[in-house]
Amino acid sequence: MTIRLLTIVVFACITIVGYSKQPNIKINANDIELLNKPLVLLHPTVNNLKIIRYLIDNELFIHGSEVSILGVYSSNAKTDYEESVQYIQQNKLKNTHLLAIDDTLNVEILYSENQCSKLFYQLFSTARGFIFMGGPDLPPSSYEHETQLLTLITDPHRHYLELSLLFHMIGGSQNKACTPFMEEQPDFPIFGICLGMQSMNVASGGTLIQDIPTQVYGLQTVEHVLESEPQTQHRNYYRNFAIEPHLSVYNSHSILIAENSVLDTANTFRTSFPNVLSSHHQCIKSLGMGFIPIAWSNDQKVIEGIQHQVYPNVIGVQFHPEQTMIYDSMQIIRISPFDSVPNSFRELFPDSTGVDFHKNLWKILSVRFN
Numbered sequence: 001m002t003i004r005l006l007t008i009v010v011f012a013c014i015t016i017v018g019y020s021k022q023p024n025i026k027i028n029a030n031d032i033e034l035l036n037k038p039l040v041l042l043h044p045t046v047n048n049l050k051i052i053r054y055l056i057d058n059e060l061f062i063h064g065s066e067v068s069i070l071g072v073y074s075s076n077a078k079t080d081y082e083e084s085v086q087y088i089q090q091n092k093l094k095n096t097h098l099l100a101i102d103d104t105l106n107v108e109i110l111y112s113e114n115q116c117s118k119l120f121y122q123l124f125s126t127a128r129g130f131i132f133m134g135g136p137d138l139p140p141s142s143y144e145h146e147t148q149l150l151t152l153i154t155d156p157h158r159h160y161l162e163l164s165l166l167f168h169m170i171g172g173s174q175n176k177a178c179t180p181f182m183e184e185q186p187d188f189p190i191f192g193i194c195l196g197m198q199s200m201n202v203a204s205g206g207t208l209i210q211d212i213p214t215q216v217y218g219l220q221t222v223e224h225v226l227e228s229e230p231q232t233q234h235r236n237y238y239r240n241f242a243i244e245p246h247l248s249v250y251n252s253h254s255i256l257i258a259e260n261s262v263l264d265t266a267n268t269f270r271t272s273f274p275n276v277l278s279s280h281h282q283c284i285k286s287l288g289m290g291f292i293p294i295a296w297s298n299d300q301k302v303i304e305g306i307q308h309q310v311y312p313n314v315i316g317v318q319f320h321p322e323q324t325m326i327y328d329s330m331q332i333i334r335i336s337p338f339d340s341v342p343n344s345f346r347e348l349f350p351d352s353t354g355v356d357f358h359k360n361l362w363k364i365l366s367v368r369f370n
Helices: 002-020 029-034 046-057 082-090 117-126 156-170 195-203 222-227 237-241 262-266 355-369
Strands: 039-042 069-074 096-101 129-132 190-193 251-257 275-278 291-297 303-308 314-317
Touching: 029 096, 029 117, 039 046, 039 156, 046 069, 046 082, 069 156, 082 096, 117 156, 129 156, 129 195, 156 190, 156 195, 190 195, 195 303, 195 314, 222 237, 251 262, 251 303, 262 291, 262 355, 291 314
Parallel strands: 039 069, 039 129, 069 096, 129 190, 190 314
Antiparallel strands: 251 275, 251 291, 291 303, 303 314
16 A cells, blocks of 8 residues: 555656646746747737637648647737637647736837847747737837828837837847847748738838828728729728628738749749738838838739848738638628628639639748748
8 A cells, every 4th residue: 555655646746747847828938948949929819829720720831730839929918818818728729828028118129129138039049930910000100200190009019019029030220230139040930911011121120101092092082992993902991981890801902923032932933913811001111121022012002022131031921811711711701892792712712813822822931930
């Protein structure tokens, strides 16, 4: 009995010690080293976690169920990330953790060494790569512009964190004395989607056009936008009327792609260009340090993709390749209230007209993130 009891006690101690090394869902800086090269996801809302999980589970991006995901956010952000904690718990998601950064960042210290610099470097040196997701308008003060009337700032602390983190990794013209982390790993992957691309640009010293219809096309009303060429409409302006609640936030349009670019590879070097989903009213005005454009709108007035010249795996797109409706034929997209028969994206833009391009893009990114 004594030997058996001793065995049970020893086993229990080993078990407790083993579990003590497993980080909780919400972790702190000391737990980061316990993670196995996590994919770092900025703004880890429930929806964004579902999207990344969908891409991985359906073998569109980074194959393997054991991929570790670390969601990073500002503790001062407006989003309630406790919903993400509950989602992870309820779905028993393995290898999925959240890190709240307790920051007091402001525009005066974004582009210099600050209280978050040490933690930023810890994340960079541990991660397999970063994904910056879409979201609301950036504060124009972050690129030294005044705020125009159509710019809506809803979550400044989210932006401060993401801009400063990007600046630390890729550098910027605002402060060339700071050495970017990526000088140590020039092939490190960072992917920015919509706002994510705009944040890359601003963090590196670029600026934004604050409203496409008024500043690019000189249109002052929603009616005039809807009467204009559909290829120039970069979000679904039918939703402004708030009459049809089930209309998609996205509009679709084709993009022009730079020859021999990463997006050209995703398009398999076709001379015809793919259709994408778009939901933004701002765009790049002047490019940030080190970036070149690799895609444009059909009339070449809006930059739709950028890539860093020194760090080739730092890529941003203005459109939304992450949306699951692109790949799931059961999801319907209804853009206009006059659409008599709603269709899926796969029905609207099958194969080479849209779906194949998006799948190929994630395949390319998978290689770079692995």
